[in-house]
Amino acid sequence: MARNNGNLNHHEELRLDYLQKNIHYLNEKERKELIYLEYKRDLYSGMTPKRRSQPAPVRRPEPVYTPYEEESMDYGNQYEPGYRDSYSYEDDFDLPEYPREKRERRPKRPRKEKVPRPRKPLRWKLKRFFQLVLVLILAVLAGMGFMFVKGMNSVEQKAVPEVFNGQDSRDGVNILILGTDGRLGQTSDMTRTDSIMVLNVNNSSKTVKLVSFMRDILVDIDGYDYKLNLAYTLGEQNASQGAESVRQVLKSNFDIDIKYYAMIDFSTFATTIDTLFPEGVTINAQFSTVDGVPVSSVEVPDDLNIQPDGTVPNQTIEVGLQQMDGRTLLNYARFRKDDEGDYGRTRRQQEVLSAVMTQMKDPTKLFTGSEALGKVYAMTPTTVPLSFAFTNGPFAALDAAKGIERTTIPENGDWYDDYDVYDGLGLRIDFYKYQQRLAELGIR
Numbered sequence: 001m002a003r004n005n006g007n008l009n010h011h012e013e014l015r016l017d018y019l020q021k022n023i024h025y026l027n028e029k030e031r032k033e034l035i036y037l038e039y040k041r042d043l044y045s046g047m048t049p050k051r052r053s054q055p056a057p058v059r060r061p062e063p064v065y066t067p068y069e070e071e072s073m074d075y076g077n078q079y080e081p082g083y084r085d086s087y088s089y090e091d092d093f094d095l096p097e098y099p100r101e102k103r104e105r106r107p108k109r110p111r112k113e114k115v116p117r118p119r120k121p122l123r124w125k126l127k128r129f130f131q132l133v134l135v136l137i138l139a140v141l142a143g144m145g146f147m148f149v150k151g152m153n154s155v156e157q158k159a160v161p162e163v164f165n166g167q168d169s170r171d172g173v174n175i176l177i178l179g180t181d182g183r184l185g186q187t188s189d190m191t192r193t194d195s196i197m198v199l200n201v202n203n204s205s206k207t208v209k210l211v212s213f214m215r216d217i218l219v220d221i222d223g224y225d226y227k228l229n230l231a232y233t234l235g236e237q238n239a240s241q242g243a244e245s246v247r248q249v250l251k252s253n254f255d256i257d258i259k260y261y262a263m264i265d266f267s268t269f270a271t272t273i274d275t276l277f278p279e280g281v282t283i284n285a286q287f288s289t290v291d292g293v294p295v296s297s298v299e300v301p302d303d304l305n306i307q308p309d310g311t312v313p314n315q316t317i318e319v320g321l322q323q324m325d326g327r328t329l330l331n332y333a334r335f336r337k338d339d340e341g342d343y344g345r346t347r348r349q350q351e352v353l354s355a356v357m358t359q360m361k362d363p364t365k366l367f368t369g370s371e372a373l374g375k376v377y378a379m380t381p382t383t384v385p386l387s388f389a390f391t392n393g394p395f396a397a398l399d400a401a402k403g404i405e406r407t408t409i410p411e412n413g414d415w416y417d418d419y420d421v422y423d424g425l426g427l428r429i430d431f432y433k434y435q436q437r438l439a440e441l442g443i444r
Contacts, residue, residue, distance in 0.1 A: 007040060008040060008041055012037055012040075015033070015037065016034070016037040016038070016041065019037070020034070144390070145390065147370035147371040147374065148370045148373055148374040148377070149374060150371055151370065151371035151372060151373065151374020151376075151378070154371075154374070155378035155379055158378045158379070159380055161261075162241055162242065162381065163239075164247065164261050164383045166258060166259040166261070166383060167251075167259065169200070169256075169258070169259060170444045171200075171442045171443075172201055172204070172209075172442070172443075173201055173202050173259050173260070174198050174200050174256065174257060174258045174259055175199045175259065175260045175261065175262065175384065176196075176250075177195070177197040177198070177261075177353075178193050178232060178246065178263040179193065179195035179196075179263075179264050179269070180192065180193055180194060180264070180265045181193075181266070191233065192215075192230065192233050193228075193229045193231070193232040193246065194229070195212070196212070196213045196228060197210060197213070197353070198210075198211045198213075198250070198258065198443065200441075200442070200443045201392065201396040202392050202395060202399075207399055207402065207404075208399045208400040208403075209404070209405045209406075209407070209442070210353065210406050211406075211408075211409060212406070212407070212409070213254075213409050214228070214342060214427060215227065216228070216229070216426045217409070217410070217415075217429060218418055218420055218426040218428050219249050219253045220253065221234065221249060224421045225418075225419075225420050225421055226420055226421060227424065227426050231245050231249040232245060243261040243263060243381075253431055254409075254435055255438070255444065256443060260385075261382065262381070262382035262383075263380065263382070264380060266330060268376075268379050269326065269329075270325075270326030270329075271326060271375075271379065272376045272380075273325065273330075275372035275375055275376060276360070277359070280324050280329075281323065281324050281359060282322075282323055283321070283323075284320065284321045284322075285318065285320060285321075285324075288338040289338065289339045290338050290339060295319065295338070298316070299314040299315070299316055300317055300335045301315075301334070302314060302331055303330075303334075304330065315327075315328065317332055317335075332348060333351075350408070353404075354400075354404045357397065358400055358403075358404070360397050360400070373389075377389070405441070407441060409437070410434065414429065414430075415427040415429045
């Protein structure tokens with residue numbers, strides 16, 4: 001049997017076909033069922049229902065019309081338009097319940113499960129972070145190195161360091177800093193060390209230590225008593241080994257090992273400060289009493305402005321916080337005509353060096369100061385290698401930013417007066433005591 005395209009489902013079509021073939025043998029209930037199925041087939045398929053001659057009369061339900069439909073309809077044919085489609089034979093006849101055809105649904109295509117991407121472990125992220133930091137540091141160092149070399153090459157006449165047989169110290173690195181009183185027209189064998197300091201950096205305590213040795217300390221040099229500041233002059237007269245002579249004297253008298261040295265004269269010091277600090281160095285200038293009278297300002301010799309006839313003019317320095325250029329800072333550090341004498345000068349020298357190192361922590365000077373440092377390095381006789389300056393210099397500057405531990409040898413009043421080989425008055429001290437003192441400070 002061909003499948004009908006009407007409103008009958010498969011089971012209803014089968015039932016209708018069976019009833020039609022056995023129409024002469026149907027009972028009352030089956031006839032009603034046949035009428036219903038034919039009506040449903042014809043009505044809902046768009047066809048005009050046709051009367052079928054029935055083997056027995058069957059009462060059909062009275063159709064329900066609207067008032068308008070009743071006026072316009074021909075009552076002769078109950079199948080004419082107007083018949084209420086909402087009426088169902090199922091309401092009046094006890095018809096069998098036909099099973100509904102179940103349509104087979106196509107199985108849904110299974111969704112692809114999203115495979116989560118494996119999360120990168122924290123260890124990998126930290127490794128990546130440190131790699132980026134390392135690249136950044138290397139880029140900064142490369143930029144600083146380029147500017148440093150540029151500054152070095154800008155100096156036509158570079159300083160040549162002297163012979164210096166440096167020795168490793170037990171903790172950190174000891175650097176001998178010599179400030180000479182060399183003036184224009186003087187040769188090196190005519191100059192003396194105005195200041196003698198040992199700077200200890202990169203030690204286990206992560207602090208910068210600075211020891212100043214009074215220049216009038218009586219030391220033994222080849223069996224004779226000389227003032228310490230003459231060690232450099234005697235060494236310069238002996239094949240220009242002034243710095244090496246000072247190193248040997250400090251080793252034999254104070255048992256201190258020194259690795260490198262740097263020597264700064266008046267002109268180089270002023271140029272260094274003006275190059276590194278164009279706006280000056282911040283200093284809180286302080287002086288002791290002069291002849292027992294407090295002062296608000298002092299007159300200091302201005303050696304850099306020496307006149308052609310040899311006259312040295314004075315410069316006035318006020319007491320208090322101020323910005324000092326290289327010339328003023330030099331004159332402040334060298335002043336010793338207050339009641340503290342050489343101890344006041346030594347204290348101011350330590351103060352100046354501490355201020356310079358502390359204020360070098362400004363990160364902007366890593367770039368703007370690199371070229372200036374190159375110039376200073378080219379002008380300064382020193383054995384400090386460039387590799388040390390780049391690898392250890394930044395750490396030393398960071399340690400200095402936390403403060404510098406300063407010591408003076410001997411302490412004020414801890415000596416007695418004695419005479420050197422030239423009958424000059426000097427300071428006789430207990431060397432064993434200060435060897436122990438240096439050992440306690442970790443400077444050996």
